[in-house]
Amino acid sequence: MIRTEKLCKRYVSRGGIVNAVRNLNLEVGAGKCLLLQGPSGSGKSTLLNLIGCLTHPTSGRIFLDEQEVSRLPDHFLTDIRREKIGFIFQTFNLLQDYTVLDNIGMPLLPLGLSLEQRRQKAFSLLQRISMEHRAAFMAGELSGGEQQRVAVARALVNDPAIIIADEPNSNIDRRNSLLILELFRELKNEGRTMVISSHDPLFGKDGLVDDILTLGETE
Secondary structure (H helix, E strand, C coil): CEEEEEEEEEEEECCEEEEEEEEEEEEECCCCEEEEECCCCCCHHHHHHHHCCCCCCCEEEEEECCEECCCCCHHHHHHHHHHHEEEECCCCCCCCCCEHHHHHHHHHHHHCCCHHHHHHHHHHHHHHCCCHHHCCCEHHHCCHHHHHHHHHHHHHCCCCCEEEEECCCCCCCHHHHHHHHHHHHHHHHCCCEEEEECCCHHHHCCCCCCEEEECCCCC
C-alpha cells in the first residue's frame, strides 16, 4: 500500500542544510499500522507530509498502491489526497466558526454533492463517534478532546484507504485518548492502512501497531 525507496527531504535553513528524511526505505502493507517515534526534529512530520502527498521529496520515490506519486504535479496530488488519504492533525485544524456538521462535510465540497448529501454523510460519522448531539455546535465551542474526535470523523468522510495521524493524542485528556485509540482499532479492522506519529505509549499496546519506525535526530 505504501512504499518508499531512498526517500530524502532536505531543507535550507539559516544554519545550513537540514536532512529531515534521509535515504529511507519503507513499506507498510495494506491494512497495517505503522507507528513513527523519535524526538522533536527527527523528521516524523516531514515523513507524514511526504507520504500524504503534501510535499515533494528532494530525491527518492514514493508509491501508493504501486503508483509512483513522487513527481506528480500538485493538481494530481490533490486528487490522490481527496480519494485515498484521511489526515488527522495534532492541532485539529477545524474551522472554529463553522458548525461541527459543516466541518466534517467540508472535504466533500469538491465532489459536487448537495448540502443535504454532505450533511447526511457527516451526521452518520457523528453518530459513529457518539457526538450527534453536538452537530449544530460551533467547533470552537467544543473541548479539545471533542474537537479531535470531530477531526477523526472529518478524516473519514471521503472513506480513505490510508489514514495519516500526526500526534493525534498530544492535546487531549486520557479519556478522549482512549476513545481515539478505540476508533483507530476499528479503522484497522476495516482494512485501512495507518501511519501514526505519537509519543503516547497507548499506541504500542493491544495489537494496534504492526511495526514501529524510530527516527533519529536530524543532522
